[in-house]
Amino acid sequence: MSTEKDENKLDSLFKSGLEDQANEPAFREADWEAMEQMLNEGKKRSGIVYLLPIVSGIAAMLLIVLGYFFFNRNETKPEKKNQVAVTHSTKGEAIDKAKNNTGTNGEPARQFADSGKQQTKSAPYAATGPAQRSRAESGKTFFPLSSGKVRRSAGNAVQNGQQVLAANTAKTAANGKTALGTADNKADQKADALANNGKNVTTADRTASGTPDDKTALGTADGKANQKADVLANNGNKTVKTDDRTALGTADGKTALGTSDAKGGQKIIAANPTTKSTKSAIRQNPGSRPVFALSVIASSDLNGVNSSFQQTKIGGNFGAMFSVTFKKWTISTGAQYDYKPYLTNFDNYHTAYKFPTDPSSVKADCRMLDIPVNVNYQVYRQKANSITIGTGLSSYFMLREDYQFNYDNAYSGSYGYYGGATPSGPSHYTVVNRNHNILSVLNIDATYTHQINSKFGITIQPYTKVPLSDVGASQVRLQSTGVAFGINWNINAPSKPK
């Protein structure tokens, strides 16, 4: 009887005490924030959709750059042709070729040889005043021959390097109707002999002046072309232009010397291509024209907090980058999706929330979008291999942060399981899409690039990311060190001449 009464009393004691509206817990903003995340997460499956503005922005920029590039190219091409056509139609072709031949090692030489071709072509006209026939014929034969050979030489460029290439193109440049064979030999020889300024020039002069017939004129033209090519080959990219000009100038002078009757006409012709080719050289030189590249990268890195790499965990990233290379400088940006797990002592974890019992450590799993802006400088280049070092800043856009709290003792309070008064505290905490750390991480990298061909290359990039400020909801100093692998695609790589 008394127990029943007791039971009822007990029940009503709790019922009235616990259902009293006056005692309802007060609203806590933190709970709503968690709620908001939960609701967002429902939509979050479409995380990509959320990123669409950023991604599409990057894509739009790329399109503009690409569009501008292609449009520009198409526009300048006919313009060039017309200009050159005023002097000679074949010259127009030559310049076009020079324009196309940009980018790789052999390029300047080839380009140069093309200008040489112009000279040698003009040389026969000048030297053989009466030989109008040869002019007509050269006009015919020049094209198929030269185009074939230039194409071959483009192939050689990759294997042999500048001198041989120069020789080959010089050869084609020097092609007259009869002197093909000898021109070949001479070209090869002279290419091997390297730059021998004074002598070749003078002999060339002599022959040119001595016998103003088609054949010898070709021979000397050949010699000159070779020499020029050699000079060019021995010079760096930067001096190419000046060499180009001077070499052309001397060539003009020489051929002019050889033939007195066609002197005037020759000079006019010579003058034009000289200026033209230097102009085009300025435009086409890989050193002075920006190269745009797209790359996809994937990397793996070690993540730790406060440079204590004892507690590192391995994360992974992937993304796409866009870069502009101008001379030795490369500026790159893009977007990477990062997966960064890490483990840290609770000391490094910052939160406004007061834990009933401090966890011993925090295990975090961060998904973020990393938008880097980096500048690299080329410190080494040998044929297709180059090394650049660079630095830059990254912005982290936290997509999702999961924190798991580990406690030393599962029942953190002394009598934890029943200890309503000493609850063990939360076991995890998730933040979705709340923290943006703009330009808060310093990137340092070294990039090794191996160019497979003019369009594609592979990169290996060791890097480290040093936080400049605390990142994420937990405000940790998250540091990453790893290696990235990538494939580059040079958007405006030189197309091979046809």
Next chain:
Amino acid sequence: MGEEELHQLIGGCIRKDSGSQKMLYKAFYGFSMGICLRYANNREEAAEVMNQGFFKVFTRIDTYDITRPFKAWLGKIMTNVSIDYYRANLKMAYAEDLDKAENITDGELPDRKLNYEDLLAMIQRLPNAYRTVFNLYAIEGYTHEEIGEMLDISSGTSKSNLHKARQKLKQMILEAEKVGNNGNYNKGMDYSSSVAINRVDLHNLFTRKNI
């Protein structure tokens, strides 16, 4: 909150308007939290469970029958979510020996009202299975049959759990009276004898859970 206003909020929630969602959440936070706290081990868990409940509310608000009281619907969801949260634990039948505790529970319950925090702390100290049954029976007013169905246990187990829950609660209240008098209930708990019994319970819990 007026009926009109509530219906507007619900309309906003149906449209997934986050402003309305927050207002509804805020308006019924205390009520929902009050329920979840009774079933939870601590406030953090309660908040987690409550948010799951609200998540259901927001995602299924279009199924709510506007002619019926919203609070009842919401309360039912909160209770169900709480039960779901602890369901794994609820199935464990604690074949506990209560004889020891029986002696201690002699004594009259105090007539004075205990404050909310103390009552909540006591109820949270109960093992999940006891707490849930006590909540459902004593506070929500379900019968043992209903509870048995809800928790997927027999009505006998429900009765037994309720009995044990009451024993424990009474014991806690008496201890609180003895130690704290008017002081804070929590302060005296660390060295009260009931703790020792609880530790035995804990032992039983783990050794007999396969029964």
